[in-house]
Amino acid sequence: MRVRLSDVAAMADVSSATASMVLNGKAGAIRPDTIDRVLVAAEALGYRPNALARSLRSQQSHTIGFLSDDVVTTPYAGAMILGAQEVADKHGFALLLANVDSDQEASRHSLEALLDRQVDAVICATMYHRIIEVPAQLTNSPAVLLNARSDDNSVTAVVPDDYAGAEAAMEHLVAMGHRRIGFINDRAGNRRPGFIIDQTSPPAAVEREQAYHDVLRRHGIDRDDTLQTRAPSDPTGGRVAATALLDRPDRPTALFCYNDRMAAGAYVAARHLGLAIPEDLSVVGFDNQVLIAEAIDPPLTTVQLPHLEMGRWAMEQALTLLDENAEPRVRRMPCPLVERESVAPPNHPSADT
């Protein structure tokens, strides 16, 4: 519940007009003890630091805080910053960066340093799609979550539509004629505790798995749990998992991998088993990390994580929140399929089983 000017006025026992004059730096004609009461009330109610400081200077800082959990260390997530910055720039706003990490105390310090600099709003970005607990310090400022949402959707947020993205990948494989499709999912459990706390399982893994099963069911394909596995989400994890799925007579004709790094590992497994991609095995990844997708042979068909678009949207919402007290919105950003050369119709006998 955001503290309003009228709350401050009521507590200070003055009119809203008086409170506004004090808090907007137009207190020239107001008695010092009245000013005092308003400032004390504003402070007691938590009507600061942002609103008070901003009002005292009767202008905005035209700076948006960008709080992230190591976002700059993940390559594709840099696009979130770029998207946010593009929009900010267009409106004359600058981006003030702060990182949070697994050290709660250091992270709290970073966030407070951001707020101390009187940012007009905060965008709170996470490296992976997460459901988080919103830091208490943010509840008094306009805030937008980026690549994350709160459990109760009480804060404006944008997340990738992992479900629809995985659905598109699976529909593509089925449309190409595949019926035995393996799924290598992320093994959860590598999540770190931190300032920003995960409240549930990673949505990406949960939603993609759901889509995998839903698409198979929709097309009348019997569920075969031996075609599904989990592994650490890196090339080695993908390689080990793919070898286990492929080194058998009734192997799948296609693999849907949790991310492009695992897909690269699946390529290695296939090659070592003498399977050509896409002739003997189709592979679809997720993320569209161009560095990987274009570096491996053949180039990888995968699903785009829309970091740039999410960054833009988050900044647009943050700027909107400065002008109006909008209801929180949660946007699920589409994850389009990016077709390259790793998918073909199945030609292996087991495709007919």
Add this chain to the structure above:
Amino acid sequence: MRVRLSDVAAMADVSSATASMVLNGKAGAIRPDTIDRVLVAAEALGYRPNALARSLRSQQSHTIGFLSDDVVTTPYAGAMILGAQEVADKHGFALLLANVDSDQEASRHSLEALLDRQVDAVICATMYHRIIEVPAQLTNSPAVLLNARSDDNSVTAVVPDDYAGAEAAMEHLVAMGHRRIGFINDRAGNRRPGFIIDQTSPPAAVEREQAYHDVLRRHGIDRDDTLQTRAPSDPTGGRVAATALLDRPDRPTALFCYNDRMAAGAYVAARHLGLAIPEDLSVVGFDNQVLIAEAIDPPLTTVQLPHLEMGRWAMEQALTLLDENAEPRVRRMPCPLVERESVAPPNHPSADT
């Protein structure tokens, strides 16, 4: 327990309104010794000073501008931001981001917006190692160039030591017994004009080529210009160039590639020619883009571009410049060899030629 404005006022023996005015930069009518008492009390109590109060005392905003040419769009360069931020954070400074691009007018606007926000210093980062013309607006502020330097070295700067990195790669190949070593360099000419103007050829390509020739000469290996070529610095460029170098009887036993993306293309070329890596062909890349280096099979031996270390160093220098009028320094940061599995002794007959 958070320190309140009223605590500061009580300790300074002034009203909260007076304390507020001082701490919010509206101290025009207040006596200097009163201002002093409030500031001392605020500091003694650990009251979080806001930006204005701080600037009253120190004339600093405790914010460093980070100007970059699309740095956030390149995956590995995000490490520059992270390094800078780590150091800034440790000293209570925040990073204010601005991007410049090929549109000179927009870029000038971005830079001016940064300076308008009273940043204490500016770090000017480029995506690739470049020799640049320093924007005129920066000559009046403390500034550090990151991954770039000025032609006359008149501004403090940090760049990767591309020469020594390439030397380490080549010495490694020679030490493994290779004497016919191909070099696939970047084809210059894809540089964009922009706000930050290149004054010479890309230093990375020039220095790496120099090191290639110097190491061969040092070991008495005759120069063979048919082993050297240039191509666009992406997987397709690497593949085409590697095919031309390898599809001949006296092919090289090792390839040194301008970057990891080209090395990935060289892997594809080798595979299509039936050459196993590292048994038939050793490959060394440059960049240490872990996403690629770990995704391709076998994992790639390459040279690290020290973005994180350069980011840290640049921020340390920027903070130093706030305190002292230091002479400009240009630091060449080491680029260490990262050994993985793509290099072995030569076993092909042409190694004996």
